[in-house]
Amino acid sequence: MKSLGSIRRDFTPWKDPNAKPYIQFDKVTKKFGDFTAVNNLSLTIFEREFFALLGASGCGKSTLLRMLAGFEEPTAGRILLDGQDLRGIPPYRRPVNMMFQSYALFPHMTVENNIAFGLRQEGMPKPDIQKRVAEMLKLVKLEQFAKRKPHQLSGGQRQRVALARSVAKRPKVLLLDEPLGALDKKLREETQFELMDLQQELGLTFVVVTHDQEEAMTMADRIAIMDKGEVMQVATPPEVYEAPTSRFVAHFVGNVNMFEGKIAEQSANTTRITGPSGAQIVVENGGAAARADANIVFAIRPEKIRVSSKKPVDAVNALEGEVYDIAYLGDMTVYHVRLDDGQIVRASALNAARVTEDPLTWNDRAWVSFRPDAGVVLAR
Amino acid sequence: MNTTWSRFNITSITLGFAFLYLPIVLLVVFSFNESKLVTVWGGFSTKWYVSLFHNQGLMDAAWVTIRVGLISATVATVLGTMGALALTRYTRFRGRVLFSGMIFAPLVMPDVITGLSLLLLFVAIGMDRGMTTVILAHITFTMCFVAVVVQSRLVSFDRSLEEAAMDLGAPPVKTFFQITLPVILPAIVSGWMLAFTLSLDDLVIASFASGPGATTLPMKIYSQVRLGVTPEINAACTLLIAIVTIGVIIASVANKRREVQRQLDERAAQRG
Ligand SMILES: Nc1ncnc2c1ncn2[C@@H]1O[C@H](COP(=O)(O)OP(=O)(O)OP(=O)(O)O)[C@@H](O)[C@H]1O
Ligand SMILES: [Mg+2]
Numbered sequence: 001m002k003s004l005g006s007i008r009r010d011f012t013p014w015k016d017p018n019a020k021p022y023i024q025f026d027k028v029t030k031k032f033g034d035f036t037a038v039n040n041l042s043l044t045i046f047e048r049e050f051f052a053l054l055g056a057s058g059c060g061k062s063t064l065l066r067m068l069a070g071f072e073e074p075t076a077g078r079i080l081l082d083g084q085d086l087r088g089i090p091p092y093r094r095p096v097n098m099m100f101q102s103y104a105l106f107p108h109m110t111v112e113n114n115i116a117f118g119l120r121q122e123g124m125p126k127p128d129i130q131k132r133v134a135e136m137l138k139l140v141k142l143e144q145f146a147k148r149k150p151h152q153l154s155g156g157q158r159q160r161v162a163l164a165r166s167v168a169k170r171p172k173v174l175l176l177d178e179p180l181g182a183l184d185k186k187l188r189e190e191t192q193f194e195l196m197d198l199q200q201e202l203g204l205t206f207v208v209v210t211h212d213q214e215e216a217m218t219m220a221d222r223i224a225i226m227d228k229g230e231v232m233q234v235a236t237p238p239e240v241y242e243a244p245t246s247r248f249v250a251h252f253v254g255n256v257n258m259f260e261g262k263i264a265e266q267s268a269n270t271t272r273i274t275g276p277s278g279a280q281i282v283v284e285n286g287g288a289a290a291r292a293d294a295n296i297v298f299a300i301r302p303e304k305i306r307v308s309s310k311k312p313v314d315a316v317n318a319l320e321g322e323v324y325d326i327a328y329l330g331d332m333t334v335y336h337v338r339l340d341d342g343q344i345v346r347a348s349a350l351n352a353a354r355v356t357e358d359p360l361t362w363n364d365r366a367w368v369s370f371r372p373d374a375g376v377v378l379a380r
Numbered sequence: 381m382n383t384t385w386s387r388f389n390i391t392s393i394t395l396g397f398a399f400l401y402l403p404i405v406l407l408v409v410f411s412f413n414e415s416k417l418v419t420v421w422g423g424f425s426t427k428w429y430v431s432l433f434h435n436q437g438l439m440d441a442a443w444v445t446i447r448v449g450l451i452s453a454t455v456a457t458v459l460g461t462m463g464a465l466a467l468t469r470y471t472r473f474r475g476r477v478l479f480s481g482m483i484f485a486p487l488v489m490p491d492v493i494t495g496l497s498l499l500l501l502f503v504a505i506g507m508d509r510g511m512t513t514v515i516l517a518h519i520t521f522t523m524c525f526v527a528v529v530v531q532s533r534l535v536s537f538d539r540s541l542e543e544a545a546m547d548l549g550a551p552p553v554k555t556f557f558q559i560t561l562p563v564i565l566p567a568i569v570s571g572w573m574l575a576f577t578l579s580l581d582d583l584v585i586a587s588f589a590s591g592p593g594a595t596t597l598p599m600k601i602y603s604q605v606r607l608g609v610t611p612e613i614n615a616a617c618t619l620l621i622a623i624v625t626i627g628v629i630i631a632s633v634a635n636k637r638r639e640v641q642r643q644l645d646e647r648a649a650q651r652g
Binding site for chain 2: 069070071090091092093096097098100101102104105106107108117118121122148149151152165166169
């Protein structure tokens with residue numbers, strides 16, 4: 001069985017045509033004055049999905065989340081939650097809770113009261129509140145900090161309080177705006193897995209905003225890549241990485257080599273490309289449909305390119321050049337090869353063995369080769 | 381940097397402090413004077429303090445001043461806070477720039493003009509002058525000070541706190557009383573204190589706005605001084621100074637304590 005990426009996923013409601021979408025952005029536009037922050041955006045998110053919004057700063061991620069939470073109204077379009085149009089429903093009546101980028105903990109309340117705040121608003125009986133708060137404190141491992149005020153906590157602890165407060169009400173949807181932004185790298189990685197466990201455990205729908213692609217790849221079922229208020233692609237992490245549909249996405253996620261070229265010939269699942277200097281590349285199962293002679297880009301990830309001193313005998317795609325730069329990183333080595341037509345190709349090789357048979361050095365003649373199914377053709 | 385004290389520095393500081401505090405020290409010292417002549421020392425005595433408390437006129441004036449101060453400071457705090465909220469929150473209403481400029485104007489307006497214009501207003505609408513008009517006048521001019529103090533706090537207020545409260549199910553009014561108000565309370569309290577002290581020592585506006593039967597302490601002191609300074613007045617002023625000093629000391633000690641506690645807490649938090 002073949003699949004994109006190395007993980008088989010069993011949770012794929014977006015592939016099921018009968019699955020009912022849970023959150024639906026329907027041609028949503030948001031303008032601030034004459035600046036368009038979100039532009040005619042449509043998106044569906046399914047129940048129990050861990051959905052990530054990924055994009056550069058200022059591309060409209062927070063605005064999208066704030067519209068879902070009810071702090072901003074769309075200028076045009078509709079947002080549906082479980083089939084219900086959310087227009088006009090104030091934030092305090094939406095079954096959605098948000099964890100803020102700045103945490104927004106109430107400074108005059110103890111940790112306990114911060115967590116209990118939402119429960120008090122819905123008039124939950126006192127003993128139940130106490131039970132739920134204790135449960136939440138245990139979940140985020142802050143039992144001994146219940147009586148502290150937010151300014152008596154470290155950054156990581158504050159982040160946990162904010163998380164506990166936003167899940168305490170068991171909202172149908174939890175919105176997280178850069179939840180791990182203020183944490184250092186190690187704590188961040190730990191917390192990513194904690195968030196995933198929490199989502200599984202409580203069976204909630206998570207919408208997470210982040211501009212850290214690794215974070216999005218680690219946690220999310222699907223990722224929406226945004227640029228200037230528009231969604232460029234919505235796909236699973238392996239699809240986003242292995243099958244980007246545009247140059248923007250290919251560039252945005254991970255490293256990539258791009259070859260300009262024209263389509264010479266296209267059949268069922270094989271595409272032949274001619275580079276500007278006449279070099280030929282054969283692509284299988286990665287072709288965007290484009291008319292012959294169209295200008296396209298061939299995109300290939302560095303780790304899918306092999307570098308060798310001799311032309312591999314069985315290689316379908318092999319290009320010759322000169323080693324221009326080498327970086328030894330321990331776990332892998334990154335080669336920059338300048339092809340004879342001047343283009344620089346980045347290739348990375350995992351250092352699977354301690355001893356290398358065919359070592360290369362600066363200015364050596366070298367061949368870069370790759371399988372026909374290693375890259376994709378991008379028409380836009 | 382030159383940290384040694386030059387002779388020039390010492391002289392200027394001594395002169396400056398002498399200029400500031402010598403009159404006050406003199407006033408305090410002479411309040412304990414045995415002699416009836418203010419400028420001639422006749423031995424130590426506390427008799428003027430005793431007679432002060434038997435001076436019905438001064439005591440009445442003090443009571444009027446306190447009532448005027450409490451009522452006007454409280455009303456001014458409510459109105460000033462509302463004004464500050466309107467100015468920082470509803471940034472799009474028409475005439476906001478004009479309104480926010482106008483709220484600063486009374487801060488620099490000469491008291492004589494404020495007093496005179498209020499007097500004209502009270503006369504024009506046929507309002508009998510008395511304690512009510514003094515209170516109204518004080519509300520009017522202290523409100524702006526409260527608004528400015530509260531506004532400067534609101535500018536740095538993190539709006540996401542309110543959004544978080546609403547997100548957790550609290551309607552706007554509840555959010556205001558449970559989140560916004562407690563967080564900006566220190567600024568509101570200092571606004572109130574400022575309004576109270578301003579009302580306490582106002583002479584000019586009160587003179588314009590008041591009528592028979594509503595004499596505030598500054599007015600009383602001023603009118604008595606015109607007949608000659610008595611040691612009794614010195615005693616009254618010394619008491620006022622004592623009250624203000626104690627107030628300032630309590631406030632700054634409490635502030636300092638809070639600051640130290642905060643630092644300790646933060647250090648404890650760093651340790652985990
Ligand atoms: N209230 C507002 N008034 C005017 N412009 C706004 C407002 N809120 C957001 N914007 C603009 O909309 C754009 C998108 O903002 P948004 O906060 O959604 O970005 P973001 O993707 O969350 O960025 P970041 O990663 O930095 O948080 C920005 O250019 C921002 O300047
Ligand atoms: Mg943001």
